[in-house]
Amino acid sequence: GAVVSQHPSRVICKSGTSVKIECRSLDFQATTMFWYRQFPKQSLMLMATSNEGSKATYEQGVEKDKFLINHASLTLSTLTVTSAHPEDSSFYICSAKRAGGHEKLFFGSGTQLSVL
């Protein structure tokens, strides 16, 4: 089956630093990837839609200058949490939409971000 790799799986950083999370589709091309955030004991909330070669579309209430998304190729999208603060600590999950034929969605394994 299709695989989406997310890296790193866990990261601890100091307040004020920036953290980059990568989402790769390993065996298919993904024209669209999605980024979700999940706080403890809560559901997943869509943050933004990442389209290859164009600007990301952010959901209401998500700061685009805070959460930078780059989708430079058909297999890679990155989410950079800039000037991270403790309230940004969360589980970040990406999903990728496989293009062509019967579209399917595939999730990465998530990144646990802890900001000290």
Place this chain on the structure above:
Amino acid sequence: GESVGLHLPTLSVQEGDNSIINCAYSNSASDYFIWYKQESGKGPQFIIDIRSNMDKRQGQRVTVLLNKTVKHLSLQIAATQPGDSAVYFCAETAGGTSYGKLTFGQGTILTVHP
């Protein structure tokens, strides 16, 4: 905004019993629904999906029922096993350019006792 919600946040069952997890959705434009299983510290794992032109779909030990009239979705797990213990989320998405933008329900914690 539109949302998908669950009636029961926790469900405890005995091994071998059947489990039923419910979900209500509010977006009438949604035409594709998915159930996910999430274990601690991991991403969602696809269980089963159903399109709005169907009212029932069966997989291995799992069945999804869709009632569009009352905007209700359920997941039935037959002969529940300890390995089924996890958080279960329903999710919805519309077609067209919105396909893939999932709205998740709040989640149900399923605990299976041996």
